[in-house]
Amino acid sequence: MENKVVAAALIAVGLTAGGFFPGYYYYKTHADARSVLVKGLAEQNVKADLAIWNLKIVVSGNDLQETQQKIAAQAKQVTAFLQKRGFTEPEITVGALETNDLMANPYRDNTAASTSRFILSQTVFVRTDKVDAVADAVSQTNELVAQSIVLENQTAAYFFTKLNEVKPAMLKEATENARQAAHEFAQNSGSKVGKIKTANQGVFSIQPRDDPNAYEPSQINKKVRVVATIDYFLED
16 A cells, blocks of 8 residues: 555656656656556757758859850859868769740849849759768858859758767667666665566657757757656556
């Protein structure tokens, strides 16, 4: 009887605490089923190992041939800018040229088309594991602007591709934290932890390490997180 009173009190405290105990777990009991449901949290700080950077060049003009020559020259300038910062030829790809003839648009503005009939765009792609070099180069694109190169889009995205390498250790840590919570409850309620009733490893998530509100691919430093949920039988 005393054990049941203690268990009920602990359940009330757990519900009041709102879930996770400080640290890495929480639990709640199923008194009728004589089991305890525990959650073990594991987190690991990681760094992106892949960067993808798209630099979109835009040039407009009224003479198609001259405009094509201009954008071709600018694509070479962008490539030279990247190579100067250590990116190799296999890491740099120049995309297809896109041409927009405003006179071919039935809803065109004839006044605007008279000065800039053609709008050409071309994207230079960078795919590399040199994430720090990309971040540094992004901050120096003002050099391209100084060369009268208009970059409509120059987004860089950073990815962590080695999740499978950290999964085993993180699952082990989360499971250990869950079992620790189960033992703590069992000791306080005069019970023993029995076999596993059900288990769910949870979903791995990758989040920004420093700013939870930031767009995750824009951040080099990240945090991998997983919550394991395990239901243990309780024994007298």
